[in-house]
Each structure stands twice: as C-alpha cells, then as structure tokens.
Amino acid sequence: MAAQEAEHRMRSKPDITTDAHEGVNPVQSGCAQGSTYTLSPLQAGPYCCIPEPVIQVKALSLFYGGKCALDTVTLDIYRGCITALIGPSGCGKTSFLSALNRLTDLIPACRIDGAVHIEGENIFEDTCNVQQLRKRIGMVFQKPTPFPLSIQRNIALPLREHGITRRTDVDVITEQVLRDVGLWDEVCDRLDTPALSLSGGQQQRLCIARALALDPQILLMDEPCSALDPIASGVVEDLINRLSGRYTIVIVTHNLAQARRIANYAAFFWVKERERTGHLVEFGHCQQIFETPAHPLTAAYVSGVKG
C-alpha cells in the first residue's frame, strides 16, 4: 500500500527534479534515505524496496515457425522500477519485450506458450483488448520511428485514435509530454515542421513523448540509445532515469555500463550455442547481477570474458 501511495505522489508531481542520479544505486540509497522524494524518483522512497510485481511472466516460450526462440522464461517486473534485459544478440531479449505488448501478433508464424499477467490479467487471453493493452504499455524502438508527419501531429494522431480529439486537450498533452522529455524548449516554435527534420536524439525523444502522451503505466524500450551518438544517448539516458518511478520501465540494452547506471533490476539472457534458443539465466537486483552474480555465465558476461 505504501508503494501505491508513493506512486500516487509521484504521479501527481510530474516535474520531478532531474539531477543527482548519476551513479547512485537506487535500491541501496532508496532504502537508506527514507522518504525525501524531492531528490529524484529513484531515491524518493521505499518504492523499490517493497517490490510489487506489475508484470508477471509465467513460463513464457516463444516460437518462430517451429523454432523455439525463447525457452520458458519466468520473471516478475516490479512497479516503478527500471528492469534491464541484457545478454548477447539473438538471445531473445527483443522477442521477450515485444511479447509483453503483444507486438508479436504482427509477426506471422510467431507462436507463444505460457502467460504474461499484467495487473493480474493474462494478456494472451482472447478477451484482452490489444489496443487498450498497447495504450497502457508504451514502446520505444531501437531506431527512432517518428511518422512522416509534423511534430504536433505525431503526438496528436495516436491521441485521436484513443478518443482525445479536442484541440485544447491535445495541445495541453502535447506541451506536457514534450516538456517531460525536455524537447519543448527546442521545438515549441516549430511544432508544424516535419518530425523527420529533427536530429536523431530529438526524434527518439519525440517517440518517447509520443508514447507518454497515451499515459501508459509501462514503457518498453528496445535499445533506445544504440542508434544515437554519445551525447544524444546521454540525454535519452537521463530522460529514462527521470521517468522511472512514474513508469515501470523495461529496457533492452547492450550497453552494460548503461544498464548498471540506470537499472534497478537486471535480467540476463543467454543463447544456447547449438539450438540458438534464448533463455533466462539470472534475474535479480542490478547490483547483485553485476557484483555478485550467482551463475558463472553471468559472471563471465558482465566481466566481459564472454559474449
């Protein structure tokens, strides 16, 4: 219950102070510092210390055609935390991520076993409203994917699709989410210009803003920084950090340092050599995964010996 209260507090206070997160492990410091939430959401309270699963993945297997790409993954993703998925290419991280918002539906011949419960509700049931589900779960892709429309319309189009059509509402939300991603000052005087004329980092932040506009609970991010230059990548990373607490974030990243910097939890995936089947090796607190990994494979991977 404390967690929900904390969430409420954070939601009602969208302008969270941005600094002072660099290098701080939230799990550690959050516990120690108690409830001073002015510093940053990560340090804001006992939030991450009372893990409350919002996504429960139960024995999820994923097949492309007859081939098993992901083998019986079971793990919980906790509310308000950043969970990083790490592991070598081809180990099924992205497939896992797109199973969470059923984007796998778009891939022909993709079959899924097992269950994913979001807020207790199995998303693979036929009764699940996929459009509503995807509204609740935002997704950001590796390459920035703004539509070839104006900046304004990139945000307005999905809003319209979910019934928000009043011009004033759309304008308010647009400004709010662009401020949230730190893009407002850069583009407020040219909202009618094409989104594709923005730089890569700006495009990526626009995509994040577009996802935020639908007021999701969960954000899925598939290597959101890997197509960006180091500076833009840093800006986006700061942004992700700022968003944690307000949103539950699942992020795929190949950048171990980044995972270590921003994540509360980490899940390490590995791919079996022969069958090319991905599976979950270890899941735990980020610090534990990086500092005292339980599995020798994890130890080898995070220390750079393997992978």
Add this chain to the structure above:
Amino acid sequence: MANKQIVDTGKPNHLLRDRAIQLLIYLVVLCVSGIFLWILLDLIRGGSALLSWDFLISMPRDTGRAGGIGSILVSTLLVLSIALLVALPIGWATAVLLAEFIPAMSSFGSWVRYSLQVLAGVPSIVFGLFGYAFFSIYLGMGFSILSGGLTLACMLLPILVSTAEAGLRAVPESYRLSAAALGMSRAATLFHVLLPVAVPAWAAGLLLGIGRAAAETAALMFTSGYVDRMPESLLDSGRVLALHIFDLSMNVPGGDAPAHASALVLILLLLMINLVAMHLTHLWQRRKLNTE
C-alpha cells in the same frame, strides 16, 4: 614509387570509363525522348491542320473522313470511367488485403498473386473474347459501353493490384510496428500513415492503367462495338478513340488525316490526365504528410 604508378596508370582509365558510361546513359535518354518526340511531331504534322474545337465536338461523317470525333470522345470517356469506377475499388482493396491483412507467404496470398500475374500476361484479344462471351452474351449486355468498360476493368486489375501492393510493401515496416505499439488500429494506420506514403506508387499504377485502357483496341472491338454515333445510354454501343484510329487507318481510304488528328487528341488527353493525376497526388500527399 608504387603510389605514383597507381596514380599514373589507374586514373585516366577510370575517368575514361566513367565518361563512357555517362555518355551512354545520355544517349539512351536522348533515344527515348527522341522516339516520343518523333511520334508527337509526326502526329502534329499529319493532324494539327484538322485539329480544332469544332473537330472535338462535331460528329463524324462519311465513316470518319469528315466531321469530328465528338461521339467518339464521349464513348471513350464513358468506357474509361466505367472501367476505373469498377477496377479501382476492387483492385486497391485487393492490394490492401494482400499487403496488409494477409501474411506475405500465405498460400491464399500467393494464389491470388499468381492468378493476377497470369491475368497480366493474357493478350487483350482474349479479354475481348471473354468479355463478349460473358458480359455481352451471357449477361445480355450486348455490344455496349457497359460491357466494354467491364471488360477493360478486368484487364486493369492486375496492373492496379500489383503496383498498389508494391507501393504498400515499400513503406518501412517500422511505421506499422510503431503505430501498432501506440495502440492504433490497422485501418487508421493505413489511412493516416501508410497510404499517404504509398500514394505516389498508387498514382503511377493508376496512370499506367489509364494509359493501357485508353489505348485498348482489340478487347473493345468485341464488347463496346464500333458504331460511331453518339451513345444514348450505357447499354448503347459506342466507338472509342483507339478503335476509331485503327478503323480510319486500316479500313477507310483517305482517313489518314483524321486518324492523325484523333491520335493527337488521344495523346494530349493522356498527357492531361497524367498531369492532373500527378498534381492531385502531390496535393493530397502534402495535406496528409509533412516531410520536406
């Protein structure tokens, strides 16, 4: 030493080859536009004397040697409109179905695609015989504009479907994925994102189709007939421009000048349709998209 050698022997050779290829490309381009210009000039030379407003609106007399092409223009436009009205919705809907709603590798999809490929390769005279047997005789439309238009529609389908499908498939998959991830319905994605991106390809297909339909002779000989009077209804027979040109140059001694003039009208008509269609496409895309 080695460097110098590379610079000395390599460069002129490369330069020469590049120049040669450039020259070749220019020559080919010149040839293509030359052929078009030749045809156009020949038509203008032979037909411009006859061409006048009067020629466009008055009825043909003396099997076309005298008078104008008023009734023929009307028949042409009617046949073309019917063909497009029928073929566009069916063709474009099929393209959307194939590109967006059916997995690319599904057996149904490949079966439809295969039958369209076969249709595209069927000679137009076969379409004419089919149209005659099916629309004119079996459905009892007789020699009529309607029968001709429907036959043309069948001919246009493969072109329309394949160009529109290719256009949709060329739209980056990332648009579909991100639209789906935002909880957008497929219809909205299609209309607001995919179609505006794909519309130039659709327009190109449409123009190819119009060109082919307007030039069609054989298929219409058996279906819309070649009576050169003004059609009274869609169930009346009517002669299209291409058929008029064919008849004048093959069967009517002394019909060369009106044949040239008619051909000139046909080409100008197509040019005009092309320009208008391209302009509309551009306008619509500008309204829906924002990329510049």
